[in-house]
Amino acid sequence: MKEGSRLLDEMNDRSREVFRRVVEAYIESGEPVGSRTLTRTLSEKVSAATIRNVMQDLEFLGLLDSPHVSAGRIPTQLGLRMFVDGLLEVRDLDHHDREKLDATLGAGAGDVGGLLDRVGAALSGVTHGASLVLTPKHEAPMKHIEFVSLGHDRALVVLVFADGHVENRLFAPPPGQTPSSMREAANFLNAMIEGKTLSELRRDMAREIAARRQELNSLAAEMIETGMAMWEGEADNSARLIVRGRANLLGGEAEAEELDRIRTLFDDLERKRDIAEFLQLAETGEGVRIFIGSENKLFSLSGSSLVVSPYMNADRKIIGAVGVIGPTRLNYGRIVPIVDYTAQLVGKLIAERSER
Structure with a gap:
């Protein structure tokens, strides 16, 4: 059993709810969460002192961290992983997001390369993050x-x-x-x-x-x-990595240290040193996978998270992958169905093109 799953099973209901509320509040705001904030949202009415004690226990377990003294808590990488694996509630795909993806990907004919360029633009636009698209290999004789x-x-x-x-x-x-x-x-x-x-x-x-x-x-x-x-290796049999939406990660009120990590990420991507690994991440099985921070070598230096899913051709063979990258406080519950739907849509469109 993984460490996170064991810890989650050993928690009582109060600790589990405090932990979930801290992570959800952090994902929404990006700010440390204090005990007084939680007293207003917990289903069980308890004192701020009681909540502080629970948060201290969670910090001792390595699930929460205190960036500054008396500044509230944020989830650690272990905490985020445990939340994603055991507490994340994945939403249904929002119909507005579906309409945007359908409109963008269905617009115009063109070749597969043009389609996948539109995929990157669509994912970046809908998620307000950076998108990654690994295009298919060229397997003609x-x-x-x-x-x-x-x-x-x-x-x-x-x-x-x-x-x-x-x-x-x-x-x-x-x-x-x-x-x-x-x-x-x-x-x-x-x-x-x-x-x-x-x-x-x-x-x-x-x-x-x-x-x-x-x-x-x-x-x-x-x-x-x-x-x-x-x-x-580097070119992966002519696979090509499309990166869109870099400005979405570099803008806003990000601190200088975070900006440096993000620039490091994109420097790595632009050199494409580990492009083959990107597809390998998805080839281990169907469906969406989530990599948080240092769990993924390709993005470990940036402290970022990747939500990625493979797409397949008409023969059900994995030929590429699509993904979204952003800070570790990604809205995973919203991003997962977007990436999953996009991968399925891309596979369907490529299969239709191959039948013409």
Whole structure:
């Protein structure tokens, strides 16, 4: 049993209600909650002194914290996790939110990329937070690959797909690469590329490298391995991360320290160092998942929360994810149904496009 669940089970009714009221008030206001505030909202009429004692016990358990002396309490990360897992009341999707999402996502035809750009804008607008959208991989068969040196520390890989789709991606080549070693790497790949998707090519290439490593110039082998690491890691087989609504997190009355954490978050996102992990978070199962603060490596430095859900194609295969990120005091009860509905809607629209 998780620590939070055990603590919740061991609480009496009064402690559980005080804890729930503190978290709900903090999520609504962002301010520490004092005992006198709670005396006006509790169903049971008790004194402020009694409530203070309960809050001290909750602080001792690691569920609440005192940012300043005599300034009330705020929930800790453990407290927020326990609230989300055991006490959160998820609302039905508000019909105004549903109408906004339907109108935005249903507007216009266009390609999948355009649809997902609108998804990001819609989520950001409806939630007044920042939205994250991980677009699908391009899984058409490959036709041609070419490496182009742009300097000692930069190179370009040109990917040509059989359906006419072309992608150009920058990456950092291993030290010591030469134009000839890049040509050798490209020739090696092109000899085995026909009819294969990028993921299939990577699988076959790994076997080929193991079997023919001695036949390859060592620099060329290193070049190929780096290229594949780039495809599967940073770029995630051409997955693209769309970030919308940054200004929603940077505006308002946020303190300087919080702004620094949020800027750190977006710096990390813009570098896309952990983009593959974003999809992996959602691939462990269907439905909405919530990551609070340091629970998620991708957002741990920012002290933010992520509400994320995968979306699927017509074959029920997870191909991407949508999410909302904001401060840990996100209105989880409202955000969860918005993210869930958006993910289902995106999957439906993509499936409809594939059937045309």
